[in-house]
Amino acid sequence: MARYRGPVEKLERRLGVSLALKGERRLAGKSALEKRPYAPGQHGQRKAKVSEYGLQLREKQKAKFMYGVSEKQFRRLFAEAARREGNTGALLISLLEQRLDNVVYRMGFASTRRFARQLVTHGHILVNGKRVDIPSYRVRAGEKIEIVEKSKENPQIVRAIELTNQTGMVAWVDVEKDKKYGIFTRIPEREEVIIPVEERYIVELYSK
Missing domain, CATH: 3.10.290.10 (RNA-binding S4 domain)
Structure with missing residues (x-):
């Protein structure tokens, strides 16, 4: 799967969270997500029940799109984090932060x-x-x-x-x-990295 190159504000609306993809526009409170805090499309305002797999996939998409990595790169980073000793999810975030x-x-x-x-x-x-x-x-x-x-x-x-x-x-x-x-100066601890991603769902997704 190639790196996402589509409209980033639609992407944030679909995932329901700011991924810091719009810089100054976001800081000025002018992002599409703030104006329309619901998914794009005709049925975007409907509240749909999300499955466990859906939750896991959404968290992976958040991390992948936020850091701008392809599916292949993301899998490689996860595989490396899984090989290391320690918390796999926290190690994954550390590897992303070191890019x-x-x-x-x-x-x-x-x-x-x-x-x-x-x-x-x-x-x-x-x-x-x-x-x-x-x-x-x-x-x-x-x-x-x-x-x-x-x-x-x-x-x-x-x-x-x-x-x-x-x-x-x-x-x-x-x-x-x-x-x-x-x-x-140093690799950050997981609790220092403030991002809207729950990496435990990503670990569950790849552990199946």
Whole structure:
């Protein structure tokens, strides 16, 4: 299954939760989900009973679409989390948080993960001084993430950094906003990652 490229606001309405896919529009309270908090389509306002499988699938879709990964990538990450010792669901979230595009987003250099992915693929990001254009690159604790010199005045990047004054910064990154670089200081604990996903349902789904 390919990565989702359709209308993201319809996707959020269908899943009934904000997935941080619309950046500044979401922060301004102008997202379609706030205006129409029900599923799209003719029968969107009907309350349908959701099966156990439906709940499990919905949680997987939330995580997959939020982090912008394909079905194949998601399965690989889950398989890796399942092989490790510890809580599989928590490990899965940790692996997703270590993706380079997500770290760029967490550092406030992009207002959405989708834009962060574009910055990475278009060569605007350095990791420890070297250009890395692979969004799935796994960032390790202590690595330095930096905007390339020629892109530091990009209006979208500048605006995204300004928005962090409103949204705040997560505890596991240390960012120098003026110099547009940051350090991924550590892998976050699951309880620190505030996302609308109940990963236990994902574990149940893949454990069948």
